[in-house]
Amino acid sequence: MKRRIVSATVNNQSGVLHRITGLFTKRQFNIESITVGVTEIEGVSKMTFVVNVEDDRQVEQLIKQLNKQIDVLKVSDITDQAIVARELALIKVISNAQTRSEISGIVELFRASIIDVSRESVTVQVTGDSEKMDAIIDLLRPYGIKELARTGITAFPRGSQKSVANMKQYSLLK
The missing domain is CATH 3.30.70.1150 (ACT-like. Chain A, domain 2)
Incomplete structure (x- = not known):
């Protein structure tokens, strides 16, 4: 299993966290940790997920699925970046x-x-x-x-x- 750090910028709306974690559940991803907080832009929050995946295809699929969510503005796998x-x-x-x-x-x-x-x-x-x-x-x-x-x-x-x-x-x- 590979540990991946995924960052998502989302609209700060009621139910967004629930819908996103529901997507993780449907796809049978276990969230090792999750942090959520407001950003410098009013009405926008940043979510950071740590997940374990079997291969890179799984994380690519997760990012595609997250990008389909209405309130998701941007998703990135930042694991291999300087962070x-x-x-x-x-x-x-x-x-x-x-x-x-x-x-x-x-x-x-x-x-x-x-x-x-x-x-x-x-x-x-x-x-x-x-x-x-x-x-x-x-x-x-x-x-x-x-x-x-x-x-x-x-x-x-x-x-x-x-x-x-x-x-x-x-x-x-x-």
């Missing part, structure tokens, strides 16, 4: 006075942050790629993870050098 991708994890770790400094050291190492502290636990917030999430979870697991929530990947293609140059020209014109 900016991030994930967020909240991890509630069992902690007491003796282990809190050890956990704090791990958190600092990963440039994460402790966002909540109680007598029996600390909650850690970490952002980054999936490998970073897996690594910090593995290091915190021996302390005891009470709760874990991950957002899934949100991503888009990196800007090209040409677009960066165009932005510099534009800023010079102002």
